[in-house]
Amino acid sequence: MQIALAPMEGLVDNILRDVLTRVGGIDWCVTEFIRINDRLLTPTYFHKLAPELLTGARTGAGVPLRVQLLGSDPVCLAENAALACELGSQVIDLNFGCPAKTVNKSRGGAVLLKEPELLNEIVTHVRRAVPGHIPVTAKMRLGFDSPDGALVCATALAEGGAAHIVVHARTKTDGYKPPAHWEWIPRVQEVVKVPVFANGDIWSVEDWRRCREISGVEDIMLGRGLVSRPDLARQIAAARAGEEVVPMSWAELQPMLQDFWGQVVEQLTPRQAPGRLKQWLAMLTRNYPEAATLFSALRRETELDAVGHLLGVKRTEAA
Known part of the structure; x- marks a missing residue:
């Protein structure tokens, strides 16, 4: 397969x-x-x-x-x-x-x-x-x-x-x-x-x-x-493979979001970056209630450092 x-x-x-x-x-x-x-x-x-x-x-x-x-x-x-x-x-x-x-x-x-x-x-x-x-x-x-x-x-x-x-x-x-x-x-x-x-x-x-x-x-x-x-x-x-299926927890997903955000900030403009994160986060709400809470908090946020703070990232650098 x-x-x-x-x-x-x-x-x-x-x-x-x-x-x-x-x-x-x-x-x-x-x-x-x-x-x-x-x-x-x-x-x-x-x-x-x-x-x-x-x-x-x-x-x-x-x-x-x-x-x-x-x-x-x-x-x-x-x-x-x-x-x-x-x-x-x-x-x-x-x-x-x-x-x-x-x-x-x-x-x-x-x-x-x-x-x-x-x-x-x-x-x-x-x-x-x-x-x-x-x-x-x-x-x-x-x-x-x-x-x-x-x-x-x-x-x-x-x-x-x-x-x-x-x-x-x-x-x-x-x-x-x-x-x-x-x-x-x-x-x-x-x-x-x-x-x-x-x-x-x-x-x-x-x-x-x-x-x-x-x-x-x-x-x-x-x-x-x-x-x-x-x-x-x-x-x-x-x-x-007949193995036990253990779904990823929100705690395991959080470092992925932080990694994603770091790459987005590095590769996109400050104006583009927040929307790119919100796009993925909105899709994650289908399976993670915590994503819905975070999305609500980020919904109107456009400042990079503020977004990073909500993600648990201490400081972000604009591209």
């Missing part, structure tokens, strides 16, 4: 990837999507969104990172994929699942599920452009507004050369509304010979067990569930 940390644009950046992968249980993670339009990006731009490329394409905990590209131009995507490999990416992932309206309007993400021939063309071009030993993978949803074309799209990706496919078990129109339709995943696995990962609505060990039973697949990708419960991957890995 492999457990992956999902790419979530505007949320799971290099800082949160670093903090979450230190907890354990995560086998690999993915960058936020790197948007490809009509030009070859610079190494500087790749390093901005994937600074792990400077350290062997691994997080501080040694967890492998793969670069994710998003776009609709097969040739340009292929050229940028080749550059990403030159910069050190060991895997190239392609995004066909983003549901954001602004992304879809510019022919990126889930809207491409309306064009299975283009999906195949994109994967084929990228596969040919990168070294043979570097896998090309893909993430998709069940469709744009209906799952009727899910099997055709998955087949197009696999035949194009995708080494595995992550399926977020909702359509674009579904957004993130529950439930995730895990029952479609075995249907996808039936039509492709490559591994299929289940993704969507896995918030707990119990959810994982139900997902495995319904989907029939072992490999999973965790997104919001892992961000809101940082040890979820570790819990699932323990459960899979």
Whole structure:
């Protein structure tokens, strides 16, 4: 079984990837999507969104990172994929699942599920452009507004050369509304010979067990569930091994928040930093009552030292 940390644009950046992968249980993670339009990006731009490329394409905990590209131009995507490999990416992932309206309007993400021939063309071009030993993978949803074309799209990706496919078990129109339709995943696995990962609505060990039973697949990708419960991957890995599952306590989580805050202050501007912390803290309120209390205290706070004080950090330094 492999457990992956999902790419979530505007949320799971290099800082949160670093903090979450230190907890354990995560086998690999993915960058936020790197948007490809009509030009070859610079190494500087790749390093901005994937600074792990400077350290062997691994997080501080040694967890492998793969670069994710998003776009609709097969040739340009292929050229940028080749550059990403030159910069050190060991895997190239392609995004066909983003549901954001602004992304879809510019022919990126889930809207491409309306064009299975283009999906195949994109994967084929990228596969040919990168070294043979570097896998090309893909993430998709069940469709744009209906799952009727899910099997055709998955087949197009696999035949194009995708080494595995992550399926977020909702359509674009579904957004993130529950439930995730895990029952479609075995249907996808039936039509492709490559591994299929289940993704969507896995918030707990119990959810994982139900997902495995319904989907029939072992490999999973965790997104919001892992961000809101940082040890979820570790819990699932323990459960899979038949070991005792001991959830992370708030006391154990507090040093992670302090570490996160320290990196945020170092890498972001004083204006950006408090909001970045509040974003993650708001998601933690789903599982930690203490997070709700802290979020309430921080809600209107914008001064770095005041935020640090509430986190138990004596002093912070602005970037």
